[in-house]
Amino acid sequence: MRTEEDFKSGQVLLIDKPLTWTSFQVVNKLRWAIRQAYGIKKIKVGHAGTLDPLATGLLVICTGKMTKQINTFQGQEKEYTGTFVIGGTTPSFDLETEVDQSFPTEHITDELIHKTTEQFIGKIEQFPPVFSAIKKDGKRLYEFARAGEDVEIKSRQVEITEFEITKINSSTESSSAHIELEFRVVCSKGTYIRSLAHDFGKALNSGAHLSVLRRTRIGDFKVEDALTPEVFIESLPSKD
DSSP states (O other): OOOHHHHHHOOEEEEEEOTTOOHHHHHHHHHHHHHHHTSSSSSOOOSSOOOTTTTEEEEEEEEEEGGGGGHHTTTOOOEEEEEEEEEETTEEEESOOOOEEOOOOOOOOOHHHHHHHGGGGGGEEEOOSHHHHHHHEEEEHHHHTTOOOOOOOOOOEEEEEEEEEEEEEOOOOOOOOOEEEEEEEETTOOOOOHHHHHHHHHHHTTEEEEEEEEEEEEEEEEGOOOOHHHHHHHHHHOOO
C-alpha cells in the first residue's frame, strides 16, 4: 500500500476515466481522496492529457514531484479506439451536439473505406473542432461556439502513424442510412479524433461524426493496467 510520503514524493497513477466525467473531475476526486486518506492539507495532482467527457479510457495522473513530468507524458504517442458514424455531421464533431446535416452513403464501399484511411497516415494538417478547449483571444473555442459566434481557427500539423478500420456496420434503421466504422488510431500529441472523424467523412464524399472514443495507450502506459477512480479510492487507507 502506498504511503503519504509516496504520494508527496511522486506517483504516476493510471486511471480508466468513466463516461461523462471530465478529466478535471477525476483529478479533483483523487486529490480529495488522497488528502482525506492521509490527512494531508495540500498535495499537487494533475493529469497528462485531457479526455473529453464523452470519451473513456486512460488518464495518466501525477502526484507530488511527478507533476513535473506531465509535459513529458503529454508529448508521448497515443492510441485510441472508437466508432465513426458516416452519413451525418454534428457541430461538435461528436455526440455533444445533435446531428445537423445528413449525407448520402450509398456510394461508399468497404474497399473505398479502407483505401481512404491511407490519406490520413503521416503528417497532416488538421483543424481543431470549434467545440474544444483551445484558447483564442483569452477565451475557449467552445465559449465562442456556444454563443453562436464565428471564430477563425488555424490548422495545425499532427502525425498519424497507424489508422485502421477494424469493423464496418451498415444500418438502414433510420430514415437515412448510415455506416458505423470501428477504428484504431495511433497519433501524436494534439491530434483531435473528432476532427479526424469529420475529415474522414468529407474524404468519403459524405459526412461523419465521432460516436465512441476510448484512449487505450499513452507512450508505454496501457489502459489494461488502469484502475477506475472508485477502485483506486478503495485501495487507499481507511480513515477508521
